[in-house]
Amino acid sequence: MMTAAQAIVDGLIRHGVRQIFGIPGVHTYALFDALYERRSEIKFTGTRHEQGAAYMAYGYARATGEVGVYTCVPGPGVLNTTAALCTAYAANAPVLCLTSEIPSHEIGQGHGILHELPDQLSLLRGLTKWAERIRHPSEAPRAIAYAMDQLHSGRVRPVALECPWDTLGERAFVEVNVPVSRSDAPMISPEAAQAAAQMIGAAVNPMIMVGGGALGAVAEVNELAELLQAPVMSHRSGRGIVAEDSPCGFNLAAAYEPWASCDVLIAIGSRMELQFVRWRKFPPNLKIVRIDIDPAEMTRRKADIGIIADAAPATRALIDALKPTLGKRPSRAREFAEIKARARARMETVQPQLGFLDVIREVLPREGFFVEEICQVGFTARFGFPVLAPRTYVTCGYQDNLGFGFMTALGVKAAFPKVPVISVNGDGGFMFGVQELATAVQHGINVIAVVFNNRSFGNVLRDQTQTYGGRLIGPDLQNPDFEALARTFGAAGYRADTPPALRQALLSAMSEDRPAVIEVRQEPGVEQSPWPILHPTA
Ligand SMILES: Cc1ncc(C[n+]2csc(CCOP(=O)(O)OP(=O)(O)O)c2C)c(N)n1
Numbered sequence: 001m002m003t004a005a006q007a008i009v010d011g012l013i014r015h016g017v018r019q020i021f022g023i024p025g026v027h028t029y030a031l032f033d034a035l036y037e038r039r040s041e042i043k044f045t046g047t048r049h050e051q052g053a054a055y056m057a058y059g060y061a062r063a064t065g066e067v068g069v070y071t072c073v074p075g076p077g078v079l080n081t082t083a084a085l086c087t088a089y090a091a092n093a094p095v096l097c098l099t100s101e102i103p104s105h106e107i108g109q110g111h112g113i114l115h116e117l118p119d120q121l122s123l124l125r126g127l128t129k130w131a132e133r134i135r136h137p138s139e140a141p142r143a144i145a146y147a148m149d150q151l152h153s154g155r156v157r158p159v160a161l162e163c164p165w166d167t168l169g170e171r172a173f174v175e176v177n178v179p180v181s182r183s184d185a186p187m188i189s190p191e192a193a194q195a196a197a198q199m200i201g202a203a204v205n206p207m208i209m210v211g212g213g214a215l216g217a218v219a220e221v222n223e224l225a226e227l228l229q230a231p232v233m234s235h236r237s238g239r240g241i242v243a244e245d246s247p248c249g250f251n252l253a254a255a256y257e258p259w260a261s262c263d264v265l266i267a268i269g270s271r272m273e274l275q276f277v278r279w280r281k282f283p284p285n286l287k288i289v290r291i292d293i294d295p296a297e298m299t300r301r302k303a304d305i306g307i308i309a310d311a312a313p314a315t316r317a318l319i320d321a322l323k324p325t326l327g328k329r330p331s332r333a334r335e336f337a338e339i340k341a342r343a344r345a346r347m348e349t350v351q352p353q354l355g356f357l358d359v360i361r362e363v364l365p366r367e368g369f370f371v372e373e374i375c376q377v378g379f380t381a382r383f384g385f386p387v388l389a390p391r392t393y394v395t396c397g398y399q400d401n402l403g404f405g406f407m408t409a410l411g412v413k414a415a416f417p418k419v420p421v422i423s424v425n426g427d428g429g430f431m432f433g434v435q436e437l438a439t440a441v442q443h444g445i446n447v448i449a450v451v452f453n454n455r456s457f458g459n460v461l462r463d464q465t466q467t468y469g470g471r472l473i474g475p476d477l478q479n480p481d482f483e484a485l486a487r488t489f490g491a492a493g494y495r496a497d498t499p500p501a502l503r504q505a506l507l508s509a510m511s512e513d514r515p516a517v518i519e520v521r522q523e524p525g526v527e528q529s530p531w532p533i534l535h536p537t538a
C-alpha cells in the first residue's frame, strides 16, 4: 500500500534518478513528503523560480546524458518552465517534467480552480515527445517506466508526467516491480551500409558532420575520421566529439574552406543546420550520407543514402565495410593545420570577444564545461572557443533563447561539482536568471558566471544601428553593479575589463571555489560582429 507520490518517487529511484530540482506547492505536497521519506536516496534542490529548476534539469541532462528531473506546481508553475522545455526539445535532452493537476474531478470542468489551465495535458504534449497523466497510484510504476523508455530510446527529447493533487496523496495497492522495457533501435540495413561505404570510399574530400545524435558514438566517429582522414565539423551540440585541437577536429570557421570541395558529406545525428541554414551554399556534385535514428529526419532533408539507426553501430558498420578496401591513408594533418591557421586569422578580427575567449580556454581544463549564451561572446564562442571534449560545450540548440545560460550552468555544476563550469553572459541575458544566484549560494553550486556588461541588448543595438538607420528602440539597459550584486547574494564578485584582468579573476574564482560573478564592462557597440563567420553567405 502506498500513495501515488510514493510510487512515483520509488519509480524514479529504481530508474537511477538521484537528483531533482524544483519548487513545492500545495498541489505537490504529497510528492514532496514522499521525497522527504527517500531523501537519502534522491537529492532535492530548491530553486527561486521554476524556470531555474527546469533549466537546471536541462543542464544536468546535457552534461551527463542522463535524465534530468524537475518538479513544479501545475498551471503557472508549468508555464514558468516552458522556455526550458522547448530548449530541451530543441537540443534533444532527456528532461522529465513532473507536475500535478487540479483535483481529478475538477479537470475539464472550467470552475476556475487554483492553478487551473484550460488543458494542461495538451499543452505539455505540444512541448514534449510524450506526456501522460497518472490517474491512480497503481499506474505510477508503469508510467515512470514508460517515461524512462521514451527518455532513452529513439530520438531523445523531454517528456512530462502530471498527477492530480488528490491522486498524489491517494493510497492503493501498487505493484512496484514492473517490467522495464527498452524500445529497440532500428536495425541497420546491410545494403544501405554497403552502398554508403562504397560512396564514401570513392570520395576525394569527404567531410563528417556530427550533431548531438552522435554523442553516443565518440570512439566510432574518431575512428572513421582517422580512417578517412576527413575533417569532422559540428555546429553546436556535437562539438568536442572530435577534439578541436586534434587534426581532424574542425570548428565551423575552419570547416567552411574544405566545404567548397567536399564531395561526400557524412552527417551523423545532425540536422545539418550548419550547411542548410547557415552556409546555404553547396559544393557541386555533393552527395550526402545520413545516419539518424529519427526516420522523420530523412524526409526533412533528403540524403542520397539514409541509414536509420543508432549512431554508434551504424558508424561502426561503415568502418567495418570501409576498412578492408581503404588501406591506410596518408595523414592530412599538415594541410588541416594550414586551413585552421587561415581560419584563425579570419576569426582574429572578432574582437574583443576572441581575446576574452582565448583567456577562458587557457584557464579552463580540457574536461571543464563552457556554457554559451545569446550574447556577443556566446555567438563568437560557436567558432572561437575550441571544444576539447564531448558534452563540455553546453548550448541551447536551435532555440537561441536569451537567458538560458546561467541557470543551465547551475544544473551542469550540480552534476559535476568538482569540474569547473564557466558561464558566459551578456548583461541582458544574465538578468533573466539572476535570482538563481541565491540557489547557487544556498546549495554551494559553484558556477563562475562572466557577465559582459555593454549596457545594452548588444545584438539588437547593432541590428537597429546597421539595418534600421539608428532608430533605436529597446536596446538600452540600465544595470546594477554586478560585482556588488554578487556580494549581496553571498557570492564572490569581481571586476575585470580586459583579457589579462579576466585571466586573473578567473584564476582567483577557481581557487576560491564558491559561486562567482565576474563583471566585464564594455562600451555599447564595440564588439565586432561574429555574424559574417556564422552566416558567411547571408
Ligand atoms: C527569449 C529571448 N528573448 C529575446 C531574444 C532576442 N535577443 C537576441 S540577442 C538579444 C540581446 C542580448 O543582449 P545581452 O544578453 O546583453 O548580450 P549582448 O548582445 O549585449 O552581448 C536579444 C534581446 C532571444 N533570442 N530570446
Ligand SMILES: [Mg+2]
Binding pocket: 426, 427, 428, 452, 453, 454, 455, 456, 457, 458
Ligand atoms: Mg549586453
